[in-house]
Amino acid sequence: MSQRVKxxxxxxxxxxxxxxxxxxxxxxxxxxxxxxxxxxxxxxxIQIVVxxxxxxxxxxxxxxxxxxxxxxxxxxxxxxxxxxxEVIAADIEILGDSDxxxxxxxxxxxxxxFLRENAHLRFRTSTFGAIFRVRHSLAFAVHQFFHERGFxxxxxxxxxxxxxxxxxxxFHVTNFDLAxxxxxxxxxxxxxxDFFGKxxxxxxxxQLEGELGAMALSDIYTFGPTFRAENSNxxxxxxxFWMIEPEVAFNDLDDNxxxxxxxxxxxxxxxxxxxxDDIEFLTQRLQEEEKxxxxxxxxxxxxxxxxxxxxxxxxERLTYTxxxxxxxxxxPNKRKKFQYPVEGWGTDLQSEHERYLVEKHFKKPVIxxxxxxxxxxxxxxxxxxxxxxHETVRAMDILFPGIGEIVxxxxxxxxxxxxxxxxxxxxxxxxxxxxxLDTRRFGSxxxxxxxxxxxxLVLFVTGMGNIRDVIPFPRFPKNAEF
RNA sequence: UCCUGAGUAGCUCAGCCGGUUAGAGCAUCUGACUGUUAAUCAGAGGGUCGCUGGUUCGAGCCCAGCCUCAGGAGCCA
Numbered sequence: 001m002s003q004r005v006k007x008x009x010x011x012x013x014x015x016x017x018x019x020x021x022x023x024x025x026x027x028x029x030x031x032x033x034x035x036x037x038x039x040x041x042x043x044x045x046i047q048i049v050v051x052x053x054x055x056x057x058x059x060x061x062x063x064x065x066x067x068x069x070x071x072x073x074x075x076x077x078x079x080x081x082x083x084x085x086e087v088i089a090a091d092i093e094i095l096g097d098s099d100x101x102x103x104x105x106x107x108x109x110x111x112x113x114f115l116r117e118n119a120h121l122r123f124r125t126s127t128f129g130a131i132f133r134v135r136h137s138l139a140f141a142v143h144q145f146f147h148e149r150g151f152x153x154x155x156x157x158x159x160x161x162x163x164x165x166x167x168x169x170x171f172h173v174t175n176f177d178l179a180x181x182x183x184x185x186x187x188x189x190x191x192x193x194d195f196f197g198k199x200x201x202x203x204x205x206x207q208l209e210g211e212l213g214a215m216a217l218s219d220i221y222t223f224g225p226t227f228r229a230e231n232s233n234x235x236x237x238x239x240x241f242w243m244i245e246p247e248v249a250f251n252d253l254d255d256n257x258x259x260x261x262x263x264x265x266x267x268x269x270x271x272x273x274x275x276x277d278d279i280e281f282l283t284q285r286l287q288e289e290e291k292x293x294x295x296x297x298x299x300x301x302x303x304x305x306x307x308x309x310x311x312x313x314x315x316e317r318l319t320y321t322x323x324x325x326x327x328x329x330x331x332p333n334k335r336k337k338f339q340y341p342v343e344g345w346g347t348d349l350q351s352e353h354e355r356y357l358v359e360k361h362f363k364k365p366v367i368x369x370x371x372x373x374x375x376x377x378x379x380x381x382x383x384x385x386x387x388x389x390h391e392t393v394r395a396m397d398i399l400f401p402g403i404g405e406i407v408x409x410x411x412x413x414x415x416x417x418x419x420x421x422x423x424x425x426x427x428x429x430x431x432x433x434x435x436x437l438d439t440r441r442f443g444s445x446x447x448x449x450x451x452x453x454x455x456x457l458v459l460f461v462t463g464m465g466n467i468r469d470v471i472p473f474p475r476f477p478k479n480a481e482f
Numbered sequence: 483u484c485c486u487g488a489g490u491a492g493c494u495c496a497g498c499c500g501g502u503u504a505g506a507g508c509a510u511c512u513g514a515c516u517g518u519u520a521a522u523c524a525g526a527g528g529g530u531c532g533c534u535g536g537u538u539c540g541a542g543c544c545c546a547g548c549c550u551c552a553g554g555a556g557c558c559a
Contacts, residue, residue, distance in 0.1 A: 030518045049517080065509095082519050106493065106509050108520065113551065114493065168558065205559090230557055231483055243559060339555085351555075408559060453559030466552090478550080 004070075008041035011085065016076050022046060022087060023070045023095070025124060028107045029063050035089075037071070040123070043130050043281050047078065047086040059092060065107055066098030066124065112469055119473055120482055127285055130278035131470055134271050135458045139223070141270035142244055142454075145263050146221045151246065154213040154220040156206030161198055161432065169229040170201035171239075202227035206245050207449060208379075208436050211412060214247035214447055215439045221246040223454070231477050235466040236404060238455060240475035247449035253381075253394045253411040256448035257367050260398055260407050261315050264365075264457070268307055271461050279304060279461075286463040299402075303463035306401070315365040315398065321345065321390065323368055326361060327353050345390060348375045351404060358399045371395045378422045380410040381446075396450070403460050409450020416440040 004021045005013075024039030024046075035048035048071050052060060063069065073089040080086075104118050105125060115122040122128045143153065159173050175195035176182065182190040191199045206222040213220040226243040246259060272279060283303040290298045301309060318326075327333055327342040327349075340350045349368075358366050373382060373391040380393035398407035413419045419440055423430050430437060458470040468474035473482045 028519080030521055031516050033516065034518050034521095036519080045519095047519085052516085078517095080517050080519075101492080101510060104492070108493070108508060110493065117551090226559080228558075232557065233483085233552095234555085234557090235553080237558070241559070405559065451559060456559060 006041040007037065007039045007044070007046045010046055010075060010087075011042065011044055011083075013075060013085065016085060018075050019072070019090075020075045020087060021070065021072050022048070024068070026063055026065055026067045026069060026098070027124075028065065032060060035063060035069075035071075037069070038124075038129070040129055040133075043126055043133075043277050047080075047083050048073065048092075049086055049088050050092065051089070055092070059094070062094045062097055063092070064098050064100045064103070066100075066103040066105060066121075067094060068096035068098075069093065070095055112466065116468055116474070117481075123472075126281060128469075130275075130281045131458070131462050131464065132472065133278050134275050134282070134462050135470060137271045137274050138267050138458060138461060139242075139454070141267040142221075142223060142263070144270070145266045146219075146246065149219065151219040151221050152213065152217045154206075154210060154217070154222055156203065156209040156213075156222045156224065156245075158203050158225065159196070159200050160203045160209075161196075161200055168204050170204050171227050171229045173200045173202060204228055205243070205451065207247065207451065208433070210245050210247040210449060211436070211447065212439060214249045214449070215443065215445070218249045219246070220248075233477060235468075236456065236459075238467055238471060238474055238476055241467075241471070242454035244452040244454055245449060247447065249445055249447045251411070251448040252446060253369060253396060253448060256409055256411060256450060257315075257317060257369070257396055260396075260409065260450050260452070261367070263452075264398070264407075265311050267457070268461060269311055272304075272307055272311075279307070282462050282464075306463075307461060310365060313364050315367050316362045317367045317369065319370040320349075320368055320372065320392065321370065323349070323353075323357060327356065330356060330361070332356060345388075346372045346374070354399050354404055358401050363401075365401070366399045367396055368399065369394070369396045371397075376410070378426045378428050379412050379419070381413045382418055382422070394448075400456070400460050403456050405453075406456045406460065407450050407452045409448065411446065411448040414440060414444045414446050416444065 004023050007022060007024060010020060010022060022037065022039070024037040027036040027038050027045050029035050032052045033050050035050060036045040037048050038045045050060070050063070070093040071087060071089050072091040073087040075085055075087055078084055078086040105121050110125065115125060115128065123132060146153065173196075176189075176193075182193040184190045189199075191197070194200075203224075203226060205226060206224060210220055210222050222243070222245045224242065225240055227240050228237075229239065230237065232239075246263075248255065248259065251259070286303045299306070324342060324345055330342075332338050333342050338350075338352055338356075340352065342353060348371075354366075357368075358364070370383060370392040373380075373393045376393050376395050380395050383392045383394060385391055394411035396407075396409050397405050400406045413422065416437065419437070420430060422428075423433075455467050455470050458464075459467055462470055464470050468476060
């Protein structure tokens with residue numbers, strides 16, 4: 001018996017009239033004769049032609065949607081339209097039956113909500129097969145990008161000590177019996193008796209530890225799971241998500257922007273090259289979906305065109321202050337169309353403002369820099385006060401069409417006195433972060449980094465609308481199924 | 483967490499002003515057909531109308547509370 005050949009290889013095969021073994025899951029069985037078989041190696045199915053007149057009827061009945069089968073047969077040029085090659089089955093073995101009365105995935109359109117509730121089986125649909133192959137490619141490309149540039153992949157801890165940086169609500173990690181939590185004399189939880197001897201939680205960011213690595217290895221990146229216990233119910237947030245956080249010694253904010261833009265273009269190009277079929281499929285899917293919308297809400301570009309456009313154009317770079325001026329003078333602001341009118345300098349931009357800049361004004365990815373100091377984190381490098389008395393920090397956010405903020409980063413404050421002063425102002429406990437401050441005490445240097453929400457990148461590249469559909473098993477409030 | 487909308491067959495949905503036996507398409511099953519591509523044709527089975535309570539002679543429909551989901555907002559990546 002010949003070795004199993006993956007369907008992707010079979011479909012690309014130049015040789016016909018050869019014996020092959022192919023294994024996979026039945027997507028459809030038409031006319032008691034044509035099996036559409038898929039094994040996940042590609043979005044495309046191989047057609048298996050069954051000689052039903054000379055096949056045991058009991059076996060035919062077991063060829064149902066979702067069943068796993070093994071086929072030995074001859075690869076031939078297809079007589080029918082829609083495929084170039086097909087396999088004439090000589091022998092079919094049922095590896096795993098699939099009761100059609102109970103199997104939830106039918107050969108028809110399913111809503112994304114329904115498939116989300118069946119996340120354990122949704123990989124078997126064309127859409128999710130394509131999404132997760134693209135997701136893989138993007139992850140691989142991220143590693144390749146940094147590896148090629150001499151970065152060290154640094155594994156920062158998943159369990160960290162008390163959340164000191166305020167990057168959002170953290171999940172507590174404890175080994176206590178919750179029905180009998182040890183208390184101190186004053187009635188507080190006695191973490192000294194807990195597993196780690198102190199209060200711990202799941203990481204909300206690997207950045208601070210990443211900086212420690214960068215202050216010796218120069219160029220590092222992290223790529224791992226991140227957890228936020230925020231009660232966020234949106235299409236862009238998850239309680240467990242994957243974040244990529246490069247940190248580079250001796251980089252300033254411009255270097256940081258260059259790195260982020262290069263990386264995004266690199267990984268998008270990689271997916272376009274390696275997953276052409278999947279992105280073509282997802283482009284079609286999105287176009288079908290857009291047909292449901294009224295004409296004026298449809299996007300001007302297809303998914304493929306959007307990705308290509310992103311590669312062909314420089315991201316628009318401007319300061320927060322410049323963005324505020326544009327927004328103030330914008331038509332929707334003057335006509336009071338914004339829910340939050342843009343008036344003064346100093347408040348954070350709302351989603352609608354970011355969307356206006358990216359989707360209406362510039363119509364391409366935008367990098368906003370130099371945000372007001374008091375709306376950003378303590379570790380961002382402080383600029384000199386400008387002529388208008390504005391206090392800003394060397395922050396940058398990359399905004400993508402349809403996604404919003406995909407990257408948030410900054411040049412870090414490397415001056416110990418400035419950093420400590422800022423921590424005091426913001427009530428960040430310096431004693432808990434003594435190790436972080438040590439980098440500023442011993443051989444401090446300018447450095448910069450950013451965080452990229454991996455799922456938001458996958459969202460953009462696949463053209464999907466809900467972040468829960470681009471991670472295999474999404475974690476969000478009231479849901480930890482599977 | 484807030485705002486808006488939704489929850490009826492396996493799926494997608496309809497169900498009028500509160501009225502008698504709750505419907506359709508797809509899927510499934512049975513049969514026919516057999517080079518199909520969301521195959522086609524005929525027939526059949528399939529329901530705790532999200533949950534709890536209330537109003538009423540009578541509730542899928544009205545009221546209250548709760549749960550879940552979707553979209554938007556906030557927080558952010």
